Amino acid sequence: xxxxxxxxxxLALVKLPEIGKQVLEVKMQSSAGATKTSxxxxxxxxxxxxxxxxxxxxxxxxxxxxxxxxxxxxxNLFEPKKSISRAELAQLINNVKKPxxxxxxxxxxxxxxxxxxxxxxxxxxxxxxxxxxxxxRFHPQGTISRGEAAAVLCKVNDIQxxxxxxxxxxxxxxxxxxxxxxxxxxxxxxxxSVEDDNFNPDEALDRATAALWFSTIxxxxxxxxxxxxxxxxxxxxxxxxxxxxxxxxxxxD
Numbered sequence: 001x002x003x004x005x006x007x008x009x010x011l012a013l014v015k016l017p018e019i020g021k022q023v024l025e026v027k028m029q030s031s032a033g034a035t036k037t038s039x040x041x042x043x044x045x046x047x048x049x050x051x052x053x054x055x056x057x058x059x060x061x062x063x064x065x066x067x068x069x070x071x072x073x074x075x076n077l078f079e080p081k082k083s084i085s086r087a088e089l090a091q092l093i094n095n096v097k098k099p100x101x102x103x104x105x106x107x108x109x110x111x112x113x114x115x116x117x118x119x120x121x122x123x124x125x126x127x128x129x130x131x132x133x134x135x136x137r138f139h140p141q142g143t144i145s146r147g148e149a150a151a152v153l154c155k156v157n158d159i160q161x162x163x164x165x166x167x168x169x170x171x172x173x174x175x176x177x178x179x180x181x182x183x184x185x186x187x188x189x190x191x192x193s194v195e196d197d198n199f200n201p202d203e204a205l206d207r208a209t210a211a212l213w214f215s216t217i218x219x220x221x222x223x224x225x226x227x228x229x230x231x232x233x234x235x236x237x238x239x240x241x242x243x244x245x246x247x248x249x250x251x252x253d
Contacts, residue, residue, distance in 0.1 A: 147179030147201030
């Protein structure tokens, strides 16, 4: 029982719903038996304890965590500076592109069939989004270079890569670099933005940069737009005409 204050107001602790969109319904009953129901649309966004708001990729990381496209490393820690593994990148892409489930044997000898990432690796491999090494193995726990990641990013965004060597894009990316075309295309299409003259194409891609770059995938953009739309995704039918009896809305980070 909650006793209101003299002005009729009261404070009640309510357990918030899970990450994502939900409708919170609160029913109140007075001592005289009068009842009132209030509904509130809530968007509960995920955050990582080790990613400050000032981070260049904080918004992308939080959005991807909220829609379930990427997972923290452990607990509430994202480890943004840690290199993303090839298996983790495959899982991210598979989560948002949702290609058809592949049947049959695993493509790569170094990917155990019972690994959590096995289906994702198989799917992105068959789609041609991430290619195996020359030895035919996927090297799931290995890193992926920024240059190769640019090529993967172009593939999943259906960006054509010119066969002609482009003009110099970055001072450290020569015209002979195997990923120069992909890097140039990704930059030209606005998928990648680098503020200095160096791209560091052979450096391992970190998790923060991966989140920023791969948040440009159209399917991710659509899910994020839906997340930010108060008129859909709450399981209440069409709310496009307005809030109706949902008088309140709240974003919780």
